[in-house]
Amino acid sequence: MHPLLARPARLLLMAATAALFGVALAWVLKLLNPRPWSAALAFAVPLMVIYSFIVLSAWWMCRRQPMTGTASWRPLTAQVSVALQTSAVWVAIGTFWSVAIDKWLYAELSRSAIFADLAVLYVAGIPIYLMSAGAHYLYLAFEASHEAERRVLETEVTAREAELRALRAQLNPHFLFNSLNSINALVGSDPEAARRMCEGLGDFLRRTLALGSRDAVSLGEELGLVERYLGIEQVRFGERLRVERAVDPEAASCRVPPLLLQPLVENAIKHGIQDCVDGGTIRIEARCEAGLLRVVVENPVDEDAPSRRGEGVGLENVRRRLEVFGARDAHLSSGKRGNRFRVTLTLPALAAEVAHA
C-alpha cells in the first residue's frame, strides 16, 4: 500500500498542488489555442488531479526497480518506458474527458486544437511521471537509511541485552549451590580436595568476571574457562563425566565473544550427563577451515529423558550473541543424531589480539 493512501490530509494537499499545476496547464493551452478560461480550466484541472493519483503508481515501480549504485541505467530505462505508457493512459483519459465536456465548453474549438491539447498532455505527462518517480526514490532512500539506523540501534541493544543475560546465567546459582554442597561433603572426607575445589571455584569465578568484561577473547582463553568449569563439575559427577577434546592450535588463537562456549558445556552436562545413569563423554572440537572457525560441543542424551526443556532459551541466547559478533558469517546449528546432541558454532576465523592482561 502506498504510504500516502493512509494519510488523507496529505492526499488532499497533493490534489491541491495538482490543481495548481492544472491551472498552469490551462494557461499553456489557452496560449496555444485561445479560449475562455472556464473551458481551459474545466479541461486541465480535473485531468491534472486525476494524473496526480495515477503517478503515485511510481511507488510500486520504484520498489520493483531499486536504484542500486552499479547498474542504474536499468531502472532508468524502465522508468522512462513506464512514463511513456502512463502518459499515454492519461491522454486516453483526456480524450474521453474532452468528448464528455465537448458539448458545453469545447464547442468553439477546432478538431486540430483538440489534438494539440492532447499532444501537450502527452508531452507534459512524461516529465510529471518521472518527477514522481524521482520523489519516490528519494522517499525510499530516506526510509532505507532510517531503517538501517534503526537496525543498528536494535543490534546494539540486542548485543547488550545478550551480554547481560549471559553474565547473569554465568553465575548460575544452582551450580554454586551444588558446588558448595560438594565442598561441604569433601571437608569431612578429604579436606585437601575441599581446598582444591575452593581454589578452583574461586579461579573460575574470577576468570568469568575477567573474560566477561572484554569484547572478544581468544578461543584458547574461553576453553581455559571451560576447563575450570569442567574441573569443578568433575567432583560432582566423578567418573560419569568424561571429556574428549580435539582443538587445533590455529583455532585456539581465533577471536570469539567471551562466555560463549561455557553455557554450551553447561547445557551438555545439565541435559546430557546428568540424565544418563552411567554418564557419558562430552566432546569439544574446534578447527579452522576455509577462513571459518568451527566449534562443536557434543553430549550424550538419555533415551528416556524428556525433550530438552529450558534449553531453547540458552541456545537462542548463544545464537544471538554469535550473530551480533560475526554478522552474516556466524551461525549456530544444533540437532540430535542417534543418542548424541550436537551444537555447532561457525564464525569467521579471525586472529585474536594478544590479551593485555
Next chain:
Amino acid sequence: MPEPLRVVLVDDEAPARALLREYLGAHDGAEVVAECANGFDAVKRISELQPDLVILDVQMPKLDGFEVLELLEPRPAVIFCTAYDEYALQAFEVHAVDYLLKPFGRERLADALDRARERLAMKSKRAPADTPQPPAPSGAALARTARGPGKHAERIVVRDGAQVHVLPADHVDYLEAQDDYVAIHSGGKAHLKHQTLSELAESLDPDRFVRVHRSFVANVERIARIELLAKDQRVAVLHDGRQLPVSRSGHERLKELLG
C-alpha cells in the same frame, strides 16, 4: 536409644550421598540401608527394603524424585534434598517431611530427622486406632505436582514388578480402562498402570489425547480414519489397523479437535 530408623539415600552425585552418610553417622539408630544413584534403582531398592525414610534428590537420571515417589506403594516418609528451591511447594503438596536446600549443615538435617521421627511415631500410634488420617495424595496428584501447574506430561512412568518403564507420551497409541487400571498401548505393547482413565488422560496434552469412548482415550495422531458402522455407531481405525469404539460424545470431541 532412639527407635531404629532405616534410611535410603537417593542422589545421583556421590559427594552428596557421602555427605548425608557422614551426617547420619552421628544419629543413633539411623541406618543407611541403601544408596541409589538413579530413579530406576531407587524404585527397586525402596520397594525391596521398605525403609522408614527416603532422602531424595529431585533431578536425577531416568526418573525424577517426584516420579520415583509416584511409583512407590506404600509410600515411605520423604525428605527432599536439592539445590533448587522451586520444588518446595510441590514437595509439601506430596506430604514431604522436609525440604533441604543444598548446601545444608548438620543441624538442618538433624531437624529434618526429628520431624521424620515425629511423623513416623504419629503414624504408628494412629495405625491401630481409627483416627482418620489425611489421605495420601494419589498417584495422579503426585504426577501433576511433579510436572508443575499448567504443563502436560511428556512421559508416563509405569511399574511392572521390579521393572520401571518410561513411555514418552507421543509414543502412546491409546489408553484403555481396565477395572482399576489403565492399559497404556504403546508401540504394540500394553502396560498396566494403577490409575483411573480420566486421571491419566487429564495429565496428557488435551490437543493430542481425546476421550473417544467411556473406556478409551486415543492419540489423535494415530487415528487414520473414522468409520461409520451403523447409525451413531462409529469406530476409529488406527494406522496399524486396530479399531477403537467411538461414542457419540467422543465423536463430538474428535470433530471439535480436528475441525
